[in-house]
Amino acid sequence: MNLTAADWQADRRDAAAGAEPRKIHVIQGEFHVCDDADVVLTTILGSCVAACVRDPVAGVGGMNHFLLPGESGGEGLRYGVQSMELLVNALLRRGARRDRLEVKLFGGARLIDGLTDVGSQNAEFAERFVRDEGLQAAGGSLRGRRARRIQYWPVSGRARQVLLEAANSRVFAAERPRAAAPPPPEQSGALELF
Template identity: 65%
Template sequence: MSRHAARYEGLAKRPLHVVQGEHLVTDDPDAVLTTILGSCVAACMRDPVAGVGGMNHFLLPGGPKAGESDADSMRYGVHAMELLVNALLARGARRDRLECKLFGGGRLLKGLTDVGAMNAKFAEDFLAREKLAHVGGSLRGDSGRRIQYWPVSGRARQVFLDNREAFDAETKLKPVPEPQAGGVELF
């Protein structure tokens, strides 16, 4: 668990925000994990029998390039996915029971490389390769989104954002405001 996420451990009634390069795992039934995504992807994973779940948030598909630092590796999907799966297993989850919802991978800026689509494909391919159940979520599109995930129940909620808000959130890591009416809940 990262230093940012560790300071929230044990807080039951407050949303726990996951920013780029981080992951958080909990068995607290009152916890709700939140993040804001543009082209980034978040994997929301849980073991319904063990009652533990978590979320990650990654910026780039694949793994770090030769010569990049350990800090740089936190931005990549392969590192984020492995950290989340291993943290769940360390908390009593079993790999064969893991359920995953994937969110994000939007294309916020036209005319540039579609990093969102590459992130989405990486995440889907990772789940297929690792034989992890992909049970839902929302990938791609042209909007950013605010995600709420209740890791013990597996409930997820998404609110679409205007692209400026999502872009600002991904670049400035501002706090997440409370969700507004008009959200979509995914079970």
């Protein structure tokens, strides 16, 4: 997602006025709802997904950050279905109406080859949830191969994404399949315990 002209102008006005928004970082398994125009919600995503949801009339919005799609049986906010339901319900309690909710979805990257593509599963779940619940999709950025930093102003609905450098491949080198393993030694039937 590129910075729009309106976002750029807003940044310049904020900088000129010396205004620094209050930042609230949303980590895995959390959500936050706010009606303060001076707050920006932030998170960093890899394969996780964050939903940025707001009601423009009520002037309230929020962000969640979930790790797994978990459409059934998963417990806690790290699973998408619980995280999405709790975020939407918290917005409704603050005066939002379901028919006015706008949703921007971010994350769901595939950062490591050779492992299950949880990011794609998270992205598919989030898109399906928005569609099935009749919520208005208002943009975002899903999938891809890079992590991202997200900033979301919950009252205005403004969002900014910064793509992060590719993960260091050496970190996960031990997890990748190696060349064919040597054949196991012949079994003599003896057992040795240590």
